Amino acid sequence: MITYNEPIRTIKLDTPHTSYVLGVLDGGFLLNLYYGRRLPDDDLWSLSNRLPSASFSPSDPEYPHFSQDASPMEYPTNGRGDFRVSALSVRCADGNSVTDMRYVSHRVFPGKPDLPGLPHLYAADDSLCDTLEVTMRDPYTGVEAVLVYTVFNDCDAISKHVRLTNRGELPVKLERALSSCVDLPSMKYDLITLWGRHAKERQFERRPLAHGLQGIRSKRGSSSHNQNPFAALAETGATETTGEVYGFNLVYSGNFTLTAEVDHNATTRVVMGIEPTDFCWALAPGESFVTPEAVHVFSAEGLGGMSRVFHRCYGEHLIRGRWKTEKRPLLINSWEAAYFDFDTEKLISFAARAKELGIGMLVMDDGWFGKRNNDKSSLGDWFVNEDKLDLGRLIDTVHGMGLKFGIWYEPEMISPDSELYREHPDWCVHVPGRTPSIARHQYVLDVSREDVRENVFGQIRAVMGRYPIDYVKWDFNRNISEAASATLPAERQGEFFHRFVLGTYELQDRLIREFPDLLFENCSGGGGRFDPGMLYYSPQIWASDNTDPIERLNIQFGTSLCYPASSVGAHVSACTRTGYRTKGDVALWGTFGYELDPNKLSDGDREIVKEQIAEYHKYYDLIRGGDLFRLICPWDDPFVCAWSFVSRDKREALVTLVRTLRQEETLLHLKLQGLRPDAIYTVEETGEKYSGALLMYAGLEMTGNPWDDGESCKVHLIAE
Ligand code: GLA
Numbered sequence: 001m002i003t004y005n006e007p008i009r010t011i012k013l014d015t016p017h018t019s020y021v022l023g024v025l026d027g028g029f030l031l032n033l034y035y036g037r038r039l040p041d042d043d044l045w046s047l048s049n050r051l052p053s054a055s056f057s058p059s060d061p062e063y064p065h066f067s068q069d070a071s072p073m074e075y076p077t078n079g080r081g082d083f084r085v086s087a088l089s090v091r092c093a094d095g096n097s098v099t100d101m102r103y104v105s106h107r108v109f110p111g112k113p114d115l116p117g118l119p120h121l122y123a124a125d126d127s128l129c130d131t132l133e134v135t136m137r138d139p140y141t142g143v144e145a146v147l148v149y150t151v152f153n154d155c156d157a158i159s160k161h162v163r164l165t166n167r168g169e170l171p172v173k174l175e176r177a178l179s180s181c182v183d184l185p186s187m188k189y190d191l192i193t194l195w196g197r198h199a200k201e202r203q204f205e206r207r208p209l210a211h212g213l214q215g216i217r218s219k220r221g222s223s224s225h226n227q228n229p230f231a232a233l234a235e236t237g238a239t240e241t242t243g244e245v246y247g248f249n250l251v252y253s254g255n256f257t258l259t260a261e262v263d264h265n266a267t268t269r270v271v272m273g274i275e276p277t278d279f280c281w282a283l284a285p286g287e288s289f290v291t292p293e294a295v296h297v298f299s300a301e302g303l304g305g306m307s308r309v310f311h312r313c314y315g316e317h318l319i320r321g322r323w324k325t326e327k328r329p330l331l332i333n334s335w336e337a338a339y340f341d342f343d344t345e346k347l348i349s350f351a352a353r354a355k356e357l358g359i360g361m362l363v364m365d366d367g368w369f370g371k372r373n374n375d376k377s378s379l380g381d382w383f384v385n386e387d388k389l390d391l392g393r394l395i396d397t398v399h400g401m402g403l404k405f406g407i408w409y410e411p412e413m414i415s416p417d418s419e420l421y422r423e424h425p426d427w428c429v430h431v432p433g434r435t436p437s438i439a440r441h442q443y444v445l446d447v448s449r450e451d452v453r454e455n456v457f458g459q460i461r462a463v464m465g466r467y468p469i470d471y472v473k474w475d476f477n478r479n480i481s482e483a484a485s486a487t488l489p490a491e492r493q494g495e496f497f498h499r500f501v502l503g504t505y506e507l508q509d510r511l512i513r514e515f516p517d518l519l520f521e522n523c524s525g526g527g528g529r530f531d532p533g534m535l536y537y538s539p540q541i542w543a544s545d546n547t548d549p550i551e552r553l554n555i556q557f558g559t560s561l562c563y564p565a566s567s568v569g570a571h572v573s574a575c576t577r578t579g580y581r582t583k584g585d586v587a588l589w590g591t592f593g594y595e596l597d598p599n600k601l602s603d604g605d606r607e608i609v610k611e612q613i614a615e616y617h618k619y620y621d622l623i624r625g626g627d628l629f630r631l632i633c634p635w636d637d638p639f640v641c642a643w644s645f646v647s648r649d650k651r652e653a654l655v656t657l658v659r660t661l662r663q664e665e666t667l668l669h670l671k672l673q674g675l676r677p678d679a680i681y682t683v684e685e686t687g688e689k690y691s692g693a694l695l696m697y698a699g700l701e702m703t704g705n706p707w708d709d710g711e712s713c714k715v716h717l718i719a720e
Pocket of ligand 1: 477527544
């Protein structure tokens with residue numbers, strides 16, 4: 001719900017449990033007066049009386065008692081007296097970058113507008129959300145900023161983006177065009193972010209805020225393994241279950257910034273959007289630029305509360321298509337089983353064994369196209385390697401067994417050793433006169449170019465149109481250097497990175513539009529592009545090339561800060577760190593599948609795998625539709641890790657516990673969460689009955705079970 005209080009000029013955005021209040025001051029200054037727990041409507045006038053004064057900070061002479069520098073500015077700009085990090089900086093035709101945005105008008109309407117060409121939250125029908133558009137204008141340059149907010153009435157999330165239009169008469173350049181700013185009147189928060197690297201993605205990190213700048217970014221051309229475009233501010237002392245927490249996530253897959261600045265008044269500003277380094281967007285008169293969308297979540301129920309809001313929001317308002325709700329097939333992927341070393345017969349043997357186990361789909365990973373027998377060639381040559389493979393026979397046989405069939409692509413890349421490169425050497429991302437840098441023997445294909453996208457999509461369509469393919473895994477295996485495009489004029493080279501991302505989005509959009517039944521999974525050397533932008537196109541993303549279940553715990557717990565279980569690509573592999581039971585229990589958290597040669601399973605392991613597959617079906621709805629509770633996090637406890645999925649009606653729960661390190665002291669009363677205190681739950685495995693209150697406040701007795709390093713167990717609870 002969005003309400004405007006005319007006499008005091010406040011605009012209040014309400015979700016079920018949160019409020020976000022804007023204030024319009026004389027002079028058209030737009031303030032971010034409040035964000036937090038839901039407020040009543042009556043006494044909002046008092047919020048704008050709290051502005052501190054600022055010595056040394058310049059003011060507009062018409063409003064000498066108001067200082068932007070000391071106020072919570074809703075869309076702060078550069079060069080007009082607010083010296084903190086700004087959201088917008090426009091270099092005008094005069095050459096200076098002074099920017100000033102003043103309120104002009106606003107309007108409220110039901111539903112949510114699309115962001116053309118960009119991923120975004122959506123609502124199935126207009127009654128689920130309301131949108132506010134605030135129009136602001138810089139009187140000097142004529143640049144207009146329309147701030148667009150949507151509030152959902154079924155979850156505590158607020159989305160924001162900005163539409164910038166040059167309504168002046170001279171060209172300008174956007175040097176910073178961020179999506180959102182939130183100013184909070186305190187610095188008593190910890191900043192939580194997810195750092196990582198290849199095979200170690202989304203590791204939880206928590207640090208108290210300090211005066212000055214702090215934050216994360218990516219300059220790699222993708223959201224990256226190294227920092228995820230997510231951050232939380234947790235009030236000092238907030239835990240999994242208690243305390244106020246703000247969550248911020250950018251719906252974008254390219255370079256991003258997420259910066260917090262604490263000023264001399266101990267207030268905290270958080271801005272997020274496209275990383276300004278290497279960004280400069282020319283805006284001729286009449287042209288517009290739309291920023292990516294930012295998602296904001298507030299919870300007074302700790303980190304767990306925040307995560308569950310993100311999970312529901314993304315499950316309902318981001319993930320799309322047939323596989324949003326339809327049960328997804330359980331897959332086996334050829335990568336760790338065969339790498340590049342396969343042929344038709346070998347894959348048929350995988351499928352035959354997989355079928356015996358109850359697996360529903362075979363995915364043929366890298367190595368089926370061009371002359372690709374290792375990672376040194378053929379990216380860009382997306383035609384079947386007929387020396388190696390009879391794809392028609394393979395798919396017919398696999399389908400004949402009742403299994404679905406999937407395939408791997410890496411469309412935004414080009415190998416120097418490829419027919420495509422020999423034909424079009426200027427199609428790789430490069431700077432003429434400099435040797436292009438290489439990573440994994442490959443260059444990046446310039447998908448900011450329409451002719452390049454036409455070619456690569458034409459090749460994809462030729463294969464996908466000819467063969468009945470049920471699933472695509474879309475990979476992206478290097479970062480972007482020498483960022484430039486052969487077709488952009490010199491003054492527009494600063495647009496390259498964003499144009500590249502828009503090109504990727506257009507390709508993925510075409511793929512899912514032309515093949516709407518496809519189950520689509522994104523990937524980037526594991527989880528290097530695990531972001532909400534990608535989730536808009538593919539309902540699942542391969543979380544990491546690291547399939548070691550103990551290391552996976554950190555990755556999956558970190559990922560769960562923001563992303564729902566249904567999106568987390570997780571497979572059981574042949575890795576030997578633990579037995580199959582633990583590998584299965586950890587993979588069950590995510591999409592679940594196998595990444596191994598099924599011919600090589602021992603008889604005992606084959607039986608465990610069959611049981612796991614039965615469990616996958618048994619718990620599918622509970623895990624996909626339930627709420628996740630992180631009971632013991634790997635960053636809090638080196639010995640044991642536990643989590644649960646609880647059905648929305650709280651009548652069923654699946655609790656999983658992994659002993660990550662053996663310890664002598666094994667007394668453990670595992671305190672559950674999210675149950676009904678007064679309901680009586682039966683433990684399916686033992687028949688014991690406990691009240692929800694006992695399970696949550698005294699804990700489930702787990703002493704000594706499981707006992708050894710890397711062992712796991714599950715407990716299934718059902719209420720009468
Ligand atoms: C990346 C992916 C792997 C696999 C290989 C193939 O590393 O993360 O799962 O697809 O590429 O080259």
